[in-house]
Amino acid sequence: MPQWKPDPTFYPSPRMAMQAPPETLAYLAVFNPQKDGRPDAIAVVDLAPSSPTYGQLVGKVDMPHPGDELHHFGWNACSSALCPYAPHPHVERRYLVVPGLRSSRIHIIDTKPDPRHPQVVKVIEPEEVLGRARYSRFHTTHCGPEGIYVSGLGSPEGDAPGGVFLLDHDSFDVLGQWEVHRGPQGLAYDFWWHLGYDTMVTSEWGTPNMIENGLNPDLLLSSKYGRHLHFWDLRRRRHLQAIDLGAEHQMVLELRAAHDPTKPYGFVNVVVSLKDLSSSIWLWRRDNGGWSTRKIIEIPAEPAKPEQLPPLLQGFKAVPPLVTDINLSLDDRLLYVSCWGTGELRAYDVSDPYHPKLTGSVHLGGIVRRTPHPKKPSQPLNGGPQMVEVSRDGRRVYFTNSLYYSWDEQFYPDGVRSWMAKVDADSAGHLTLDPNFLVEFDGYRSHQVRLEGGDCSSDSFCYP
Numbered sequence: 476m477p478q479w480k481p482d483p484t485f486y487p488s489p490r491m492a493m494q495a496p497p498e499t500l501a502y503l504a505v506f507n508p509q510k511d512g513r514p515d516a517i518a519v520v521d522l523a524p525s526s527p528t529y530g531q532l533v534g535k536v537d538m539p540h541p542g543d544e545l546h547h548f549g550w551n552a553c554s555s556a557l558c559p560y561a562p563h564p565h566v567e568r569r570y571l572v573v574p575g576l577r578s579s580r581i582h583i584i585d586t587k588p589d590p591r592h593p594q595v596v597k598v599i600e601p602e603e604v605l606g607r608a609r610y611s612r613f614h615t616t617h618c619g620p621e622g623i624y625v626s627g628l629g630s631p632e633g634d635a636p637g638g639v640f641l642l643d644h645d646s647f648d649v650l651g652q653w654e655v656h657r658g659p660q661g662l663a664y665d666f667w668w669h670l671g672y673d674t675m676v677t678s679e680w681g682t683p684n685m686i687e688n689g690l691n692p693d694l695l696l697s698s699k700y701g702r703h704l705h706f707w708d709l710r711r712r713r714h715l716q717a718i719d720l721g722a723e724h725q726m727v728l729e730l731r732a733a734h735d736p737t738k739p740y741g742f743v744n745v746v747v748s749l750k751d752l753s754s755s756i757w758l759w760r761r762d763n764g765g766w767s768t769r770k771i772i773e774i775p776a777e778p779a780k781p782e783q784l785p786p787l788l789q790g791f792k793a794v795p796p797l798v799t800d801i802n803l804s805l806d807d808r809l810l811y812v813s814c815w816g817t818g819e820l821r822a823y824d825v826s827d828p829y830h831p832k833l834t835g836s837v838h839l840g841g842i843v844r845r846t847p848h849p850k851k852p853s854q855p856l857n858g859g860p861q862m863v864e865v866s867r868d869g870r871r872v873y874f875t876n877s878l879y880y881s882w883d884e885q886f887y888p889d890g891v892r893s894w895m896a897k898v899d900a901d902s903a904g905h906l907t908l909d910p911n912f913l914v915e916f917d918g919y920r921s922h923q924v925r926l927e928g929g930d931c932s933s934d935s936f937c938y939p
Contacts (some may be wrong), residue, residue, distance in 0.1 A: 482567040484928040487938040489734035489805040492554065492929065495867045499523040500533075500590055500927040502571060503895065504545035505919035508880050514538040515545040517573060517584055518921070519591050520895065520914055522871075530897075530912040534591035538582055538802075539598060544880060549616035549925045550933055551583075551623060553645060558670060558937035561620040564642050568582045570596075571925065572623055574613035576879075577687070579604065581613060581625070581646050590927065597647055605631050608640035608652040612683045614922045615665050616645060617935070622650060626666055633683035637663025654707075658714030662701045665729055668709055670937050672734030672761065675707040678727045678743055689881040692787070699720040704743060704759060709744065718768050720757065723749040727757075731803040731810070731932070735939045740828055742771075743811060744798045752776035752791060754798035756812065757830050758918025771831055774798060777817055783843045785888050794842050797886070799878055800862050802931055804869040809834070809904050811863050811872055816886065818844045818859035820874060822904045834904030839896055841875055848896060849910040858891040860885070864924040865931035872898045872906070877920035893920040 478651060486492035489752045501522050506515040519534035533605065538545070547909030553572040556563060571584040579601035586593040601611060610743035617624045621640040629635055636894055637661075639653040654660075669676075679701020680686060685694055687866025694700060702724050706716040724745045731740035739761030746754060758774035776793040784794065797816030803809070803825075810831065812821040818841020823831040829890050838846040845855035876894045881890045895914040914921075925933060 498926040545575035548573040553618040553934040579611040579928035601854040629682040656713040667730040689937035752795035754796040813860035835906035850913040875921040
């Protein structure tokens with residue numbers, strides 16, 4: 476929606492965005508695992524500490540159809556609209572673009588008339604994307620300078636290739652497939668970019684047929700899940716380089732590029748090593764005109780008795796950390812790492828990205844630990860820190876505990892009882908659980924969090 480002046484939630488640089496007012500609302504994707512006909516929803520949580528409803532659900536909008544499995548979602552526009560080559564500097568951050576990972580349906584949700592009670596204003600059916608881009612099972616959405624980018628995990632038949640397509644910022648029409656030359660890329664998952672270097676980066680999970688019914692042990696042990704990073708010419712939409720992290724490193728997932736556009740590096744998590752069940756964090760960086768990678772963090776598995784473990788893990792006698800999400804503060808200083816298997820949220824100082832330092836850790840849930848929250852100390856929690864989101868000033872970190880329905884059932888066979896928690900982070904990266912913030916979801920499971928006005932994984936910047 477054009478305006479006379481840029482949206483006040485847009486900032487030219489991450490430094491300026493860190494000075495933004497604190498968020499007062501969070502939007503969460505919540506899905507119904509019961510298959511009882513109730514649709515999924517976007518839930519609204521009050522984040523204002525002075526509010527009488529702090530840490531409570533204050534609104535919800537149901538999707539028009541059941542069975543979407545809402546997963547990741549994003550804003551229609553963000554600070555990238557201030558880039559010097561953006562054709563629409565006066566678009567506003569108003570709509571949430573919410574795909575169903577299982578249904579391949581995209582919902583456009585208007586948050587402006589009543590931020591606590593947003594409304595679905597448009598639904599893009601999967602046939603419309605099929606007709607123009609040949610992708611399905613939509614995962615990541617990012618607002619770019621010239622349109623809304625959306626990734627699909629595969630073809631309509633559930634096979635490779637997956638890829639990226641664009642929506643128009645204003646009409647939400649499907650513009651078409653992004654790739655002009657794909658090169659060797661077949662598997663897809665996340666994407667991000669270095670706008671200052673005209674480079675896109677994409678990662679790999681697996682095709683829909685490889686993931687929708689749960690983790691397939693045969694595929695895993697045969698190293699069939701994703702293990703590559705792909706680098707692309709962002710403007711020419713052509714594949715430049717693929718980097719193989721090694722056959723033992725399976726499921727290369729969340730991409731977090733440095734927010735400062737002059738810094739040509741970023742971070743990605745690998746869920747599991749076939750050698751020892753560890754998880755790892757890798758640095759990618761610009762190197763002699765190309766791109767290279769380096770493992771900078773390794774988090775080991777923890778020994779456990781077989782009877783404490785789900786059937787999938789009993790033969791290993793260990794709990795893998797299962798790092799399934801990471802997030803980077805806007806000053807590029809603190810990297811947050813969620814260990815969904817062991818039930819731990821870690822913080823690392825990555826001011827020197829080659830030599831990260833662990834600065835803080837909290838435990839909640841976990842396959843074995845089941846660590847309770849201080850608000851309900853007698854109630855064991857299951858699931859573990861999974862999707863993590865960071866406030867623009869870097870002081871507050873929110874996280875939820877569900878990964879993906881079929882994978883939840885394998886690793887937490889007693890069923891994930893969903894919650895959202897918050898930690899406070901000081902300037903040194905020490906973490907403290909907020910004892911008054913525990914949101915529980917009646918019959919739903921929560922996944923991605925988006926913060927009012929933007930957060931550390933929603934916006935990209937063209938100025939340092």
